[in-house]
Amino acid sequence: MRKKIDMKKKIGCKTFDEGYDEFILNCKVRNLRPTTIKHYDDIVNHIWYKFMDYKTPIGEINHQTIQRFVLFCKERMNENDTTINTNLIAMRAIMYYYMKLGYVEEFKISLIKADRGITETYSEDEINILLKKPNLDKCNFVECRNWVIVNFLLATGCRIRTLVNIKIKDVDLSNQLISYTHTKNRKAQIVPMSNSIKKVLIEYLNYRGADSEDDLMFVNAYGTPLKTDLLSHNLCTYNRRRGVMKTGVHRWRHTFAKMWILKGGDVFKLQRMLGHSSMDVVKNYVNMFTNDLQEDFNEFNPLEQMVQNNRHVKMR
Numbered sequence: 001m002r003k004k005i006d007m008k009k010k011i012g013c014k015t016f017d018e019g020y021d022e023f024i025l026n027c028k029v030r031n032l033r034p035t036t037i038k039h040y041d042d043i044v045n046h047i048w049y050k051f052m053d054y055k056t057p058i059g060e061i062n063h064q065t066i067q068r069f070v071l072f073c074k075e076r077m078n079e080n081d082t083t084i085n086t087n088l089i090a091m092r093a094i095m096y097y098y099m100k101l102g103y104v105e106e107f108k109i110s111l112i113k114a115d116r117g118i119t120e121t122y123s124e125d126e127i128n129i130l131l132k133k134p135n136l137d138k139c140n141f142v143e144c145r146n147w148v149i150v151n152f153l154l155a156t157g158c159r160i161r162t163l164v165n166i167k168i169k170d171v172d173l174s175n176q177l178i179s180y181t182h183t184k185n186r187k188a189q190i191v192p193m194s195n196s197i198k199k200v201l202i203e204y205l206n207y208r209g210a211d212s213e214d215d216l217m218f219v220n221a222y223g224t225p226l227k228t229d230l231l232s233h234n235l236c237t238y239n240r241r242r243g244v245m246k247t248g249v250h251r252w253r254h255t256f257a258k259m260w261i262l263k264g265g266d267v268f269k270l271q272r273m274l275g276h277s278s279m280d281v282v283k284n285y286v287n288m289f290t291n292d293l294q295e296d297f298n299e300f301n302p303l304e305q306m307v308q309n310n311r312h313v314k315m316r
Helices: 007-012 016-029 034-051 063-076 081-101 124-131 141-156 160-164 195-208 228-241 250-262 267-274 280-288 302-315
Strands: 177-180 189-192
Touching: 016 034, 016 081, 034 063, 034 081, 063 081, 124 141, 141 160, 141 195, 141 228, 141 250, 160 228, 189 267, 250 267, 250 280, 267 280
Parallel strands: none
Antiparallel strands: 177 189
C-alpha cells in the first residue's frame, strides 16, 4: 500500500526564501506599488537574512524567533525603536501571509514600545531663506524648479511621490485646485491652491514650457520624469547652497502641518490636505508641537482676556 502524502509535513519544510518568492508574487498580483515591494526586499535581504539563513524552514519560526530578531536589530544592527518597528511591520506582513497559508503555526507579532521624538521643522528664518526667489534670467532650470517645488511643498504639504507625478492638467489655475492622482492610499485627492502658489506656478509654466497638458509638471533638466531620490539630492544641495543645513523633503510636510496648527487652522481640513484616512497622525502633530502651542497662550486664552479686561474696567 502506498503511503499517504503528509501535506502538513511537506508545507512545514518549505524554506523562507521559497515562501518569500510566493509572498512577492502575491504582492505583484495584488498590484502593490514597486516601492512597497522594494521596501520588503530591502528589509529581508539586508536585515532578516543577516539574522537568519534564507534556507531556514518556515515552520521553525515562532514568537521567540521574532523576539531574538528584535534584539538583533537593536544590538547588532544598532537600530532605534522606530526603525525596528518598521522592520517588524514588514516581517509581520510576510509572516502573517505564511500563517494564512498554513506554513507556520499562528502567533501574534506586536510592535515594541517606542518613544515618539519631536520632529524638527524648518524655522521661519530658514523658510525665508529657502523661499527667496532666484534671478530667473541668470539661474538654470534646476534652480528655478527647486525654488518652485519648495514653494509648492510649503503651500500643500504633499508627499514627494505625489509631487513628482503631478501633471500639468492636474493643476486647475482657473478654479485654484490641484488634483493628486498618485497618493499613498491610491485615492484621488483634490486640494485648494493658495493665491501665492498660483502666481508661482503661472510664472514657472511660462518659464518651463511644455508640449502637452499630459506632461509632468516637475521634470529634470532634460524634460524627463523626475526621480524621487534625485529630487531629494537636488533639494539637499539647494538648501546647503543657501546656508540651510537642515534637509529633507518630508520635513516640509511636517513644517506645513506645524504652521497650519499654530495659525489655528482646522485640524479636519489639515487631515484632508495631508490625505490621512484617520485623525491619528494629525493628533500626533498636535502632540509634537505642544510647546509651540504654549507660546502666547496667555495672550489669546479667553479666560486671560476676560480677566485682563475686567482689570482695566476696575482701574478706570
